[in-house]
Amino acid sequence: MSGKLPDFNRKIASIVSEKHSEQRAAMPRAPKPKLAATILLVRGAPGKEEILVGLRSKKHDFMPDVYVFPGGRVDPGDSRVQAADHLNPRTKAILEASLPPARARAAVLAAIRETWEETGFIIGEPQDYAPYSGNHPSWISFSKAGLAPDLSEIHVIARAVTPPYRPKRFDTWFFMTRLPDAHAHREFGDSDELLDTRWVSLNDAKTLKMHAITEMMIDVLSKYLKTEAAGPTVPYSRFERGNFVLTPFPKDAGKG
Secondary structure: OOOEOHHHHHHHHOOOOHHHHHHHHOOOOOOOOEEEEEEEEEEOOOOOOEEEEEEEOOOOOOOOOOEEOOEEEOOHHHHHOOOOOOOOHHHHHHHOOOOOHHHHHHHHHHHHHHHHHHHOOOOEEEOOOOOOOOOOHHHHHHHHOOEEEOOOOOEEEEEEEOOOOOOOOEEEEEEEEEOOHHHHOOOOOOOOOEEEEEEEEHHHHOOOOEOHHHHHHHHHHHHHHOOOOOOOOEEEEEEEOOEEEEEEEOOOOOOO
């Protein structure tokens, strides 16, 4: 999976607001992307899957008023949270091709935390573990629920970096987890971050107002769900020489 994406480029370019163009023009150079994570929660039988989405608040400077998956920036405290288990080997290998081990683990934990903050949905298992002792308010409230973050069934499916003509940039890892029936109907709701949170089918999701990269990730998920054994790479979207390109990451995985 590589090469230029002409239709994708046109769609992306058409939604850069005048405000953002002015903000970026005032900067001497492109801002460094911040590490971020987002997750596609999947429930339902094969071929009938639903994902959890929400409408991003208009108050946000980055991707306002569009439907997204829960997610956000990785916080320093995410690396210090105890979990019920460990990253699965494939996700660990792919993340650590770009990140130190602690940051790789923190990216997955950030996706769990952001889901809790934005939707109230908790990705965790009952576990005897020491309660969270840090000062991050979201992890404090998560810990009070009596569940430990569940890492092993969270799978990386893609990576995307915001283009340099944006005033805010993120190096975002996209994850998915297929929820067991016992977890599929856990409570969720709206927040200051996400409104109109809902479960939607993969087909119906693309009828909602979405950013082009969000639509693309639904296609990536659809392909992933049909794959019997995921390979050692994920699609990597970024901006090079005036165009978006999509190539496998890590570049040399499986070679030798």
